[in-house]
Amino acid sequence: MTFKITKKAYLIASIALGLGVNTTAFANDKIPVVASFSILGDLVSEVGGSHIDITTLVKANGDAHVYSPTPKDALAIRKAKLLIVNGLNFEGWMPRILESAHFQGTTIVASDGINVITLGDDEHEDHADHDEKHHEDADHDEKHEDHADHDEMHHEDADHDEKHEDHADHDEMHHEDTDHDEKHEEHASEHHHDGVDPHAWNSIINVKTYVKNIASGLSQVDPENANDYQQNAQGYLQKLDKLEIKLHAKLDTIPLSQRKLITPHDAFAYFARDFKIEFIAPQGTSTESEASASDMAAIIKQIRKDKVGAVFMENIADNRIIEQISQETDAKIGGELFSGSLSDKQGPASTYLKMIEYNVNTIVSALTK
Numbered sequence: 001m002t003f004k005i006t007k008k009a010y011l012i013a014s015i016a017l018g019l020g021v022n023t024t025a026f027a028n029d030k031i032p033v034v035a036s037f038s039i040l041g042d043l044v045s046e047v048g049g050s051h052i053d054i055t056t057l058v059k060a061n062g063d064a065h066v067y068s069p070t071p072k073d074a075l076a077i078r079k080a081k082l083l084i085v086n087g088l089n090f091e092g093w094m095p096r097i098l099e100s101a102h103f104q105g106t107t108i109v110a111s112d113g114i115n116v117i118t119l120g121d122d123e124h125e126d127h128a129d130h131d132e133k134h135h136e137d138a139d140h141d142e143k144h145e146d147h148a149d150h151d152e153m154h155h156e157d158a159d160h161d162e163k164h165e166d167h168a169d170h171d172e173m174h175h176e177d178t179d180h181d182e183k184h185e186e187h188a189s190e191h192h193h194d195g196v197d198p199h200a201w202n203s204i205i206n207v208k209t210y211v212k213n214i215a216s217g218l219s220q221v222d223p224e225n226a227n228d229y230q231q232n233a234q235g236y237l238q239k240l241d242k243l244e245i246k247l248h249a250k251l252d253t254i255p256l257s258q259r260k261l262i263t264p265h266d267a268f269a270y271f272a273r274d275f276k277i278e279f280i281a282p283q284g285t286s287t288e289s290e291a292s293a294s295d296m297a298a299i300i301k302q303i304r305k306d307k308v309g310a311v312f313m314e315n316i317a318d319n320r321i322i323e324q325i326s327q328e329t330d331a332k333i334g335g336e337l338f339s340g341s342l343s344d345k346q347g348p349a350s351t352y353l354k355m356i357e358y359n360v361n362t363i364v365s366a367l368t369k
């Protein structure tokens, strides 16, 4: 009897050990994690630290809008305990590769809980959505501030003349120019984004949510190290707070009326919302699309009319459009912005923190010339 129980226990232990080797990590093993693209990869590395072994699918300077996964990617996905994606229909190629790789792990959507920008002009919906979150989640101070800021911008506030002007200016930019509005609608139907703008990482406010989601995803698959993940996240959130203050101070030197610029594809709506800048983009929200001749003509007309200060290249877009616009309007090319991908290690935007700062510095120096 005693012998039998021992034998049975031994058998169970062997099975557990056998499974353990294949699917769970022991104390010294790193947790296999996959991030969909370079910006997420950097954030996940910051939070995961030495506990994880990360594979980033779309590498530095790669364009996640038009990516084709490789057999190597499938292998990494098959082994992963945790997959972290942006969401908001950004990784259209992901469902297929997950299926073919027979992914069994946990998926975390980094953008869950952010205040989403919908394509087309829908500030009211956006605002309502925000309200909901505001009540649900009393702990997130930055959301409160953001909300208050929003309110100021959208309702009349006689005490704040400057803000009021800002509001009027903003409205003018979005409603007066019918060409521009039409273009927005076109874009909304043209692309396979189901009406949401995926480029949420271009807002530091949103990235704070990304970091919290990443920390909770890692804690979920590796509860033993949950404290470390939370600590790493807290440390990184502090860096984000500092950077946010620093960058706002830099942009505050530029009058609101001068904060207009052109990029090839429409990747900066969240950035624009945080920093009160207007971006105009011939390509729409995906690099997949091509700018039509009428789009180009409308933009050139608008640049001349609005005296847009600078046009910018991107590391992942069709920069010929920008060269053409610059030639036809005398608008200066203000440099290169990193919209949806980090630079390689030698480049100026090899981490998320460097990327956002580099973009702001590039914009500020172009608009102050």
Ligand SMILES: [Zn+2]
Residues within 6 Å of the ligand: 065, 199, 265, 266, 267, 285, 286, 287, 339, 340
């Ligand atoms: Zn994009």
